[in-house]
Amino acid sequence: MPSSPSSSVVEARKALARRLKDLRKDAGLTGEELSVRCGWGASKTSRIQSADRAPSESDIRTWCTACGAEDQIPDLIAAARAVDSMYTEWRQLERNGLRAAQESVTALYERTRLIRVYASRVLPGMVQTREYTAAVLRSIQRDRVGVDDVDEAVQVRMDRQKALLSGRHRFGLLIEEYVLRAAVCDPEAMADQLDRLMSVSARSFVSLGVIPLGAGRSCLPAEDFYMFDDTEVAVELTSGYLRITQPTEIADYDRAFNNLAGMAVHGAKARALILSALDALG
Template sequence: MSTDFQAGRVSLGARLRELRTEAGLNGKDMAARLGWQRSKVSRLEHGKQTATVADLEAWAREADASEEAKDLTARLRGLESQQRSWRRQLVAGHRGVQERYVVEYRSTSRLRGYEATVVPGLFQTPDYARHLLLHNAELMQTPRDTEEAVRARMQRQAVLYESGRTFEVMVWEGALHALVCPREVMAAQLDRLIGMVGMDRVSLGVIPLGVPLKLSPKHGFWIFDESRVIVETVNTELHLEAAEDVALYGRVWDRLSEAAVQGTHVHRLIARARAALALS
């Protein structure tokens, strides 16, 4: 559990304790009103258990402070949406982040991912990954452990060949044309993508340029089972665990997937991007 998450949970517990004492109740009285074990009241107040929305609403009601329920719920949402600064995560370089993702993938049965601007890390060639990591290290002004990070990113691709998992990945066609590396590196990357089409346990879809959409292409995101979503921005990595947030990104996924093509259509779009490299 992250230090930020635990600190937030302790802060929420302290606020619950304030509401209880302001109502003139001791822990035993509060437990009796709520119909809970006394230990649950203690765990919540000391930040040793994460409250649910129902817990917080009941607490506010029994503490005669129903008007506080909205604030308590907002605090809980703050725990469930965790911002992890890239600067802080990359203080020792990129390798650790790549290795953490291996753990994330191996604890997931169904992974759905969407990228709008780059080829997903799970499908990257070493050379393509190297250029992205170098660009990012320069931008973030973090240590350049590039070769170690590239090796770690390639090692995490082993999950594609392990049983018990499915990978459903979509990319915006523009990502196939974005020259974030030399042309020969991009050509090899596109060849690698062609080899991913039709793989067992992997579904690769591409959203063509010019296709009618029910919403704009948005930013990239990854849905791990039905439990959490990870969203990367320029400066942070968001971990969303609230049920409504996961459901929202699920709906975004569904709308984007309606516009995506598969199979031979993907081959054609990749071939078009490959041909454009030769012409430009």
């Protein structure tokens, strides 16, 4: 499994390692004896037990068989797959194109009632215009995706946006002022995008905060993250997509969001920053 900075991933790996270690102990085997039965070196057993090495599905089958615990194989493999799903490299997530990547999160958005977003690089997808989305996804496609299905991916996001803005969901959006001024697309398209942001921010179920460039900071800008109710956080890392489900870590992001909200301006002051970015486009 790829390494990641998330304690959720680390703790899940340790929990799986503890379960395998307990199976060995319950079978009355030493690490050396288990290694002999599995047909591999003692160092491999030690690294799996200490969570320094993620066991493959074949390793889990071999381990359980050696311990006489074949009935545990399906559950442990399911646990290992769950750990793997916490962190996904972009090249894996997007290997079949950007449309599939967009579709993979549709159900998560649909079942969430409160979506909170911190955006430090690009505007959140639910407030993007078609032209802005196309520019963002085209840049991604050129950089790391071999399949060119940008038009289809844009349509998936636009369809999801209609459902999200129907009034059945609530949004808390925090945007760095830099994002309002970043030249993601041509000036005319960017002006349309800022007009769109103004319009969406006026809706009763949307709370928009803009963090001014000169704001005093109690915390530094972070990677963009999306909070889905209080059950999951998605973090867009440079290398991949991180799913956080551990309650203590979700609480950390909740505190971070509140800290960032305290640095933001809202209402008329936020709209003034959007208008200032519009004026700068000429």
